[in-house]
Amino acid sequence: MSGRPAPSLALLSAITALAFCALHMVVPALPLLVAVFTDTPAHVQLVVSLYLAGIGAGQLVYGPVSDRFGRRPVLLAGLAAFLVGTALCGAAWSLPALIAGRVLQALGACAGIVLSRAMIRDVYDREAAARGLALVMMAMTLAPAISPALGAYIAEWFGWRAVFAVLGGLGGVVLVATVIRLGETNRQRVRLNLAGMAGANLALLRSPAFVGFAVCGACTSASWFTFIASAPHILAEALRRPPSTYGLMILLPMAMYMLGNAAAARFAPRFGSLQLLLAGRALAFAAALAMALWAGSAPLSVWLLFVPIGLAEIGDGMSGPAVMAAALSIHPRLAGTASGLMGFLQMAAAALGSFVVALLPYRNAFGMIALYGSFVALGLAAAVFAVRCTQPPPAATPEELPVLPGAPASPMGGCQVLRGHARLGTKFTSCS
Secondary structure, three states: OOOOOOOOHHHHHHHHHHHHHHHHOOHHHHHHHHHHOOOOHHHHOHHHHHHHHHHHHHHHHHHHHHHHHOHHHHHHHHHHHHHHHHHHHHOOOOHHHHHHHHHHHHHHHHHHHHHHHHHHHHHOOHHHHHHHHHHHHHHHOHHHHHHHHHHHHHHHHHOOHHHHHHHHHHHHHHHHHHHHHOOOOOOOOOOOOHHHHHHHHHHHHOOHHHHHHHHHHHHHHHHHHHHHHHHHHHHHHOOOOOHHHHHHHOHHHHHHHHHHHHHHHHHHHHHOHHHHHHHHHHHHHHHHHHHHHHHHHOOOOHHHHHHHHHHHHHHHHHHHHHHHHHHHOOOHHHHHHHHHHHHHHHHHHHHHHHHHHHOOOOOOOHHHHHHHHHHHHHHHHHHHHHHHHHOOOOOOOOOOOOOOOOOOOOOOOOEEEEEOOOOOOOEEEEEO
């Protein structure tokens, strides 16, 4: 840990949770919005898909800007934008107006996602950051866990506009707490310019390890949002269940995600974050395979949808903090940029997944299961690749190294190390 004061993990949890509360509270009401605006489910799905796209696009900006001007002022500006977007959503007179408000809401909310991660990385090393991120993710999962049920009942009892009234109140509390309690953590400012922003992102993308971790995180996010974007419609159309069913059943995978976060926080110091990353992705892949086999051998049911997803979320909770901490540790001085780029890729993949699944029929779950499983499998492959890229090559023994023909013997009668090609950094050993 550095000498800088550590930010409040509780407050960072609330700041991060705000963006996901705004997402999850609206999801159960999607079938209701189809009737309210007399539009198609695919068009109403843009309320979620473009929200995710807005979060992703904003993260490309917040990271570099916070690297230059500091985390705190940029975070305050983002929270203010969230409140303006929430007000527009609550007053929306049409579906396009609602979507526009959601995009602005997302552009503001994503500041909390990017900068809470960067603040943790500012004051902790990689292993400690993985533990801190795990604790923040576990705590902030509490809010999204109850958000679907809360959103479903608020929409049914008071109307969908009341959902945004509640979100506005929560955003106001978080903004005030941030002004009072959160200090600056970025003491190493870097110059901001367009060429510098592009160069910073290119520097990260030139790292195979970063690309591997980024693809792993993006596929994990895409698999989850593919499920939550389709589950309310599958429950309504295929199983004839009300929105409150989704609001209650989603508590299972949320709780399992917290269990995975707790495991990551507990075992990261003992086994290492990269081992937990691989174990988590393997567990999620096993759960996706189990769901596919279950769907092929039994009728569709609520338990078929949520039990395998709950098991997969244990793996997501184990691997999420590790993949983020590893990616941010590759270039520590660009932690803000790395966090923003990771977030952009995660939300872009999530938006793609939620959009594609909206084009599939909701009369059964086969399309969602196939798309979900594809993302999980790709995420596992990316995790294995990234971890292999971070492993140092094994040190070669004298017996394993090539011998230069005719090399003079060492005066000591042992092995002599000769320099090879300077650019390749090779060395050759000659043994007498």
